[in-house]
Amino acid sequence: MLSAFAQAFRTQDLRRKLLFTLFIMAMFRLGSFIPTPGVDSQAVNKCLAQQSDASLLDLVNLFSGGALLQLSIFALGIMPYITASIIIQLLRVVIPRFDDLHKEGQTGQTKLTQYTRYLTIFLGVLQSTTMISLARSGNLFAGCSERVIPSNSVWTFLLMMIVMTAGTGVIMWLGELITERGIGNGMSLLIFTSITARMPSQLLTIGQSGKWGAVFAIIGLMLLVSIVVVYLEQAQRRIPVQYAKRMIGRRQYGGTTTYIPLKINMSGVIPVIFASSLLAFPPMLAQFGSQDSRWVQWISANFHQDAWPYLTTYALLTLFFTFFYTAITFDPDEVADNMKRYGGFIPGYRAGRPTAEFLRYVMNRITTAGALYLVIVALIPSLAIIPLHISQGQMPFGGTTLLIIIGVGLQTVKEINTQLQQHHYEGFLR
Known part of the structure; x- marks a missing residue:
């Protein structure tokens, strides 16, 4: 795998695609640390320090790279898109029209992708509304008395909902940019980035506790x-x-x-x-x-x-x-x-x-x-x-995370090898 990446960096076209992919992944991680307007960052950090066990929203927090419980602009992460994609696939069994679109080839797939985007934004509105309501009521951080959202204004609620939903749309756009101009499947690589970003800090936390x-x-x-x-x-x-x-x-x-x-x-x-x-x-x-x-x-x-x-x-x-x-x-x-x-x-x-x-x-x-x-x-x-x-919250990996990390890694390496072979054939024909 490492030899494939080394050889890819020596190829100008693949090097440009890899650097573009790494840049988008860095932008995605940067957005995970920018707080949503109306959120008290200090109160959020205090509440996070009091959380000893795994959160009930740990699965969504996992796919957002920890951005969910920090209430950042990318708090919802890639989860609305994953849910929308799964729902569209399941609707093929219920709605014959969706199954017909799947069989139409590229034209039908384009329409299904458009439906997935619309459903992603709709789910982003629902999930952002739920998250803000949980944070305001104090149920997002169990046992924490800090007010993470000091204002009870309706306008603050609407602004936070719009920003979080827009963050979901930006993540979806970043994933599509990687798919079109970079290496590998964009959505899968963003999930890969979210999961792996938390592992070193969790291992360090366990080590600092003397274990x-x-x-x-x-x-x-x-x-x-x-x-x-x-x-x-x-x-x-x-x-x-x-x-x-x-x-x-x-x-x-x-x-x-x-x-x-x-x-x-x-x-x-x-x-x-x-x-x-x-x-x-x-x-x-x-x-x-x-x-x-x-x-x-x-x-x-x-x-x-x-x-x-x-x-x-x-x-x-x-x-x-x-x-x-x-x-x-x-x-x-x-x-x-x-x-x-x-x-x-x-x-x-x-x-x-x-x-x-x-x-x-x-x-x-x-x-x-x-x-x-x-x-x-x-x-x-x-x-x-x-x-x-150790507690479940301290465990740096789960069955889901390993399956995703290894699956995305294998898929990315296979695509790099395919493009390397194509590049060598083109060089030979020239």
């Missing part, structure tokens, strides 16, 4: 899990496909052999994000209930990240969403119909329904292995805090 042994254990665990994730993320089952020979006029077509690559983890990190998001709702609802209520006390006692009810529900939700999302993204009937249309078949299986049943059988077995792999990776950080004697 340097835990720091080295965490680093070793991260390397071990990273090796496993890299291996399994690239693992795939290749289904051989043969195409029959066809004579059209005087030309012969087909007669080739290829394969269908079925990844073990076809759903990516989406199931873990879905499961984490759903598990954040019960504690958030409990904040608005009476502390004397039994359901509030039960949620407070059992829905924290080192309790067995929480971990069991987390595992079951991850399993469910893995099968659910894989069923949405991969349709065996559609693949079998496309193969039949172009004269393709799997050796030993007739084209059409038998091929679809075979693909469905293989996908169920592969998805089972992929779901178990996601559950194990997602639960390792939560289980590791018990022997390390």
